Amino acid sequence: MLKIKNYVKVKSIAEAYELNQKKSACVLGGMIWLKMGNRNVSTAIDLSGLGLDTVQEREDEFHIGCMTSLRDLETNAALNEFTQGAVRESLRHIVGVQFRNCATVGGSIFGRYGFSDVLTMLLALDTWVELHHAGRIPLAEFAQMKKDRDILEAVIVKKTPQQSVYLSQRNTETDFPVLTCAVSLCGGRARTVIGARPGRAKIVEDPDGILNGLTEMPETERTGAVQKFAEYAAEHTTFGSNMRASEEYRKLLAEVLVRRAWETLGGMKR
Amino acid sequence: MNYVSRPVRKKDAMALVTGKPVYTNDLAPKDCLIVKLLRSPYANAWVEEIRTDNASRVEGIAAVFTYKDVPQNRFTLAGQTYPELSPYDRLIMDPHLRYVGDTVAIVAGETEDAVDKALKRIKVKYRVEEPVLDMHKAKDGPILVHPEDNWEAKVPVGADNRRNLCASAVEESGDVDKILSECAYTVDQTYHTKANQQTMMETFRTYCYMDYFGRLNVVSSTQIPFHVRRILGTALDIPSSKVRVIKPRIGGGFGAKQTSISEIYPAFVTWKTGRPSKILFSRYESQISGSPRHEMEIRVRAGADENGIVRALDVYTLSNGGAYGEHGPTTVGLSGHKAIALYRHTEAYRFAYDVVYTNVQSAGAYRGYGATQGIYAVESAVNELAHKMGMDPVKIRELNMPVQGGPLPAYDGVCKTAASCTMDQCMERAKEMMNWDEKYPCRDMGNGKVRGVGVAMAMQGSSIAGIDVGGASVKLNEDGSYTLGLGCADMGTGCDTILAQMAADCLETPLDNIVVFGVDTDISPYDSGSYASATTYATGTAVVNACRELREKICSLGALMLESDPANVDFDGEYVYAGENKVSLRDIAVRGTCGNTQELQVTQTYSSPISPPPFMVGMAEVEIDKETGSAKVVDYVAVVDCGTPINPNLVRVQAEGGIAQGIGMALYEDIQYSKKGVIRNNSFMQYKIPTRLDIGDICVEIKGSYEPSGPFGAKSVGELVIDTPCPAITEAIYNATGVRVRELPATAEKIAMGMLKNRLEK
Amino acid sequence: MNLSFWLNGKLCNDEVEPGMMLLELLRTKGCYSVKCGCETSNCGLCTVLMDDRPVLSCSVPALRAEGKKIVTMEGMQKEAEEFGSFLADEGAEQCGFCNPGFIMNIFAMERELTDPTEEEIQEYLAGNLCRCSGFVGQTRSIRKYLAYKESQKKEGIRE
DSSP: OOEEEEEEEOSSHHHHHHHTTSTTOEEESSSTTGGGSOOEEEEEEEOTTSSOOOEEEOSSEEEEETTOBHHHHHHOHHHHHHTTTHHHHHHTTSSOHHHHHHOBHHHHHHHTOTTOHHHHHHHTSOEEEEETTTEEEEHHHHHHSOOOSOOEEEEEEEOOOEEEEEEEEESSTTSOEEEEEEEEEETTEEEEEEEOSSSSOEEEOOTTOTTTTGGGSOHHHHHHHHHHHHHHHHHTSOOOOBTTBOHHHHHHHHHHHHHHHHHHHTTSOO | OOSTTSOOOOTTHHHHHTTOSOBHHHHSOTTOEEEEEEEOSSSSEEEEEEEOHHHHTSTTEEEEEEGGGSOOOOBOOBOOOSSOSSOBOBOSSOSEEOSTTOEEEEEEESSHHHHHHHHHHOEEEEEEOOOOOOGGGTTTOSOOSOOOTTOBOSSOSSOBGGGTEEEEEEEEESOHHHHHHHOSEEEEEEEEEOOOOOOOSSOOEEEEEEOTTSOEEEEEOOSOHHHHHHHHHHHHTSOGGGEEEEOOBOSOOTTGGGBOOSTHHHHHHHHHHOSOEEEEOOHHHHHHSSOOOOEEEEEEEEEEOTTOOEEEEEEEEEEEEETSOTTHHHHHHHHHHHHHTTOTTOOEEEEEEEEEEOSSOOOOOOTTTTHHHHHHHHHHHHHHHHHHHTOOHHHHHHHHSOOTTOBOTTSOSSOOBOSSOOHHHHHHHHHHHHTHHHHSSEEEOSSSEEEEEEEEEEEOOSSOTTTOOEEEEEEEOTTSOEEEEEOSOOSSSOHHHHHHHHHHHHHTOOGGGEEEEOOBTTTSOOOOOSOTTOIIIIIHHHHHHHHHHHHHHHHHHHHHHTTSOGGGOEEOSSEEEETTEEEEHHHHHHHTTSSOOSOOEEEEEEOOSOOOOOEEEEEEEEEEETTTOOEEEEEEEEEEEOBSOSSHHHHHHHHHHHHHHHHHHHHTOOOOBOTTSOBSOOSTTTSOOOOTTTOOEEEEEEOOOOOTTSGGGBOOOTTGGGSSHHHHHHHHHHHHHSOOOOBSSOOHHHHHHHHHHHHHHO | OEEEEEETTEEEEEEOOTTOBHHHHHHHTTOTTOOOOOSSSOSOTTEEEETTEEEETTTSBGGGGTTOEEEOGGGOHHHHHHHHHHHHHHTTTTTOTTHHHHHHHHHHHHHHOSSOOHHHHHHHTTTOOOSSSTTHHHHHHHHHHHHHHHHHHHHHHHO
16 A cells, blocks of 8 residues: 655645655655555655646647646647547547546656556657756657656647547557557658557657658558558567567557558548 | 336435445444455465564554464355355465465454554465466366365265365266267367456445444345354354344445355454454455356357257366355356256256366356356357358257247256246347347448357246245334335345335335335344345245235234124225225224234245246347457347346346446456466456446347246346356357357457468468 | 645535545545545546546545545535436446446536537546446436436526
8 A cells, every 4th residue: 555654735846856856755646556556655745736737838839737637638629639639539548537637647657657548649749758857858768768756847749740640459448558559740750659568658660761751652552651661560569468468469459550540640541 | 016017216226326325334333443354475375474463563453363363163155055065165264375365364453554554564484385276287186275174065066175176076867979979060169268256346345343232243245144144153153143244235246245255354353352343355355355256167069960959968167166165066057057958959968067176266156156157158059050050040049949838958957847938039039129130140341340240048047946045024014114124135236126016016005115124134034145046036925925924914903903804804905894894004003003912024934946047038249340359249139038027127227237247258357367376357457347338239128928936927137147248249259250269258369369360271 | 734625515624644545535524425446546436526527536635635626426415316316217226336426427527518429428437337237227317317407408498
């Protein structure tokens, strides 16, 4: 069981950062994951009084406060318009509305969980994280870093012109995913992310440029390119087994989901 | 008749929907000691040394108990009539730990914090031994789960602890091998079902307190109050007369609470300390130390002649009992009896089984109770047989299904024929509802999806013949109302209400004029409890009989008041008439309290010599993604013969709920173990039951027969309804994809990999 | 630590332990309708409204309720009776243990979605598990209840 000794509703991020330098301290997100653990927390740091719980649309970016609930992200009209509904699709399968009202974007991203739909989705966009100490760094870089004592203040989605599609496979509708897949054409560059491998979501590069100029290709060529890349992605991603599925099945799924996602994005499929 | 066959509201409905505090933990006294258990981290280990002094010193700790403190009488936690068929293989705590989660110590304290702290301070030295986790290796294997000398099987069921056998037998009729060899078509396949959790929303929980007579009062979420009373007496080594068990409203059971999972711990604490105490199992504990469905592997050999007549069935069941034997010898029986009896032309059958001990979570009773597993296997085998013959699976059933007045091979030896049966009508109606002829075998939807349909039949029983006891007491109160005292346990199913419906009709009185009371073992009439699909049928008959007798008593007192002969009076529920004269029920009731010497109270007990089966047909339409293997039940139709439906709404909800559970079992519910015997699906995060997004449309209809031995013609329904989804859904998957899943659950992965394999083989 | 919040319309001041979850606090304050069905935020039994939004009280630290309006079924008895009648008329309340959390989420859904489709209803309520009913009876009751509310609204407009 989780045991908490002190509970501090901080007045500033600086205060939170300072308190968090102790190893036994802990920043509270939505409490969903944290409360299941068996740990003794000396100081629980609550950021909920700092007004970091909203999505703000700015001229060139979406500023998503770390305490923004997954539900608010899911129902944010502007962000969903920007991503053609992909953000909503990436969130709506997560347990239930009440759960998503509790779980926070900061908690989901900071945890860098393997099963994370949110991480998969945001990696496909031009996403940055704002850390109190380390400042603004690309999400892709942050996702590879080890957990440290920094404080994640916000997630920034740049309004780089993009199209994106999100797909996931689940054993039941609201279970953790067996595999997640997000693809995007972001600033004209193709990006593919595969998550729940079951390891942390990873960007699959396209070094041979298979998808280069995808939208301009004639239909048959496009179909061939997408198929070729789907096979490439499945082949060049590492998968593992867990209680939800085997490595073998994940590989099969990856090819299907990557292909379908690109087919949708390429306008070959609704 | 005013209430029977009408969809009246449950009598407790409004309390439940408005969230009133009516469950065990809502009622527990505030000053209860909190009871928690230290559980074994090993699947097979011995406690070599255990030190509790540090734990006892934690402030607020009232008691720490270990195996050294408990009585040495072995017992079973199975809620069954004495002498139980389940072996006596338990102690409250034993130095020999037999599964991951077995009890090492009991801690009771003022607060949860104190108890958690104390649990961490218990020092245990374990001698860890190799466990037997694979049920195939248990029988006659080198590792014994129960090597102890005082292990005892009270009833000869073929059990032998020196062989890891909890039960074993062979039942035969005719020469199966000979008939099979004559059959034009045969199949020989093995089907594997996994352990499943009931996952009632209210986990196991109990609180206890001592009363002014020095008796142990036990308030518990249980289906078996009277068995708990006996079990606690044996386990604590005290007279059962010292134990009183009360059942409040309970948050679901589905058989899980037919085993006394949580009661012994607070009972022991309260008995020892004299203080009130309670235990609330976490979901985690309910998942790792509950009483799930028996994992079974069932080999079926089935044979039919060239016309599609099923002539022989040979069924062998290997059942995994886990660490303790609760319900092991009994569940296995149903895996043969309820499945073979579906084929009325069977000339010869053999049903053999072994139930083995292993070092995994002990299995127990889960709705369907072995029939679910057996019917999955036999119905699947018959589907495979139909495909071999090129026959529609509906057709083979039409040729072979049970018919009214027809035989029930292998059923139970007592109920030789089906006195009431509308299986033929159920099949006909299900076909219409599903639009079977058009949809069979499958339809390509043109979008990468294909839809297949599948069919299965099922039967269950109505109470355990010659064993189960239903009890009812009815009394007329001073104000002209009646109190119906019951010993069966309403677990949300609504039996309190349907039994009141029967009483209201028998007594020709408004339903609101009947107060229902249950269950308190001090006051309620004896009833074996709510399990084995017994309540409507057996307790219902007791209610009808009790009401009939009470009417006679009312007439008799009315006759006295009218100065008439009891033989010459009539009672219409409001008045007793003697010719022109009449006296009101109210006046009779008042008379009953003044200078009266005739009791206006009747208790009746009923046990049925037969267990008439209810019948059902289930059909599934499943949509499969041809690439990912994702399977979704888009439509499920079911037509049920439960005799007379006493409350059609409650029958329907029973069916819908049972089918939803069956869908979970068919497609994703699975208890998986690590190599060391640790359960991986130890929470709702990892053990997925269907949500409302996972259930397609479920359409239920009733084609009631009239069961002459049942109250108002009723049979059971509660368990039957979980039996068809597994075979119907796996058959639909086969019809859609050509993949036959013989090991549940039929996950998307199995289907996708199966399709891939089929493609490669082509 | 001191906590001040609104519970079913009443301002409460409580001394709470730092690690206490809202679920536990609500039950100690007599809100027994709030049930616990799991430890992993998966069942929805503990659903209450926090500033009109449905949350899992098992996962909200009590101290996060500071200054907020918490509503449990104890505070919505009339509404519970109204919807509950529809549920009871289907027999779909069954054991009842999941009912309060489920019904509180229906109230949240009513507030958030106008004229929801069946699909939207199922998705909104997906986090409320029920093992008894198989859900279809619950869905029937919701459909009938929403139709009834709609007809009430229309009558209101006519008057």
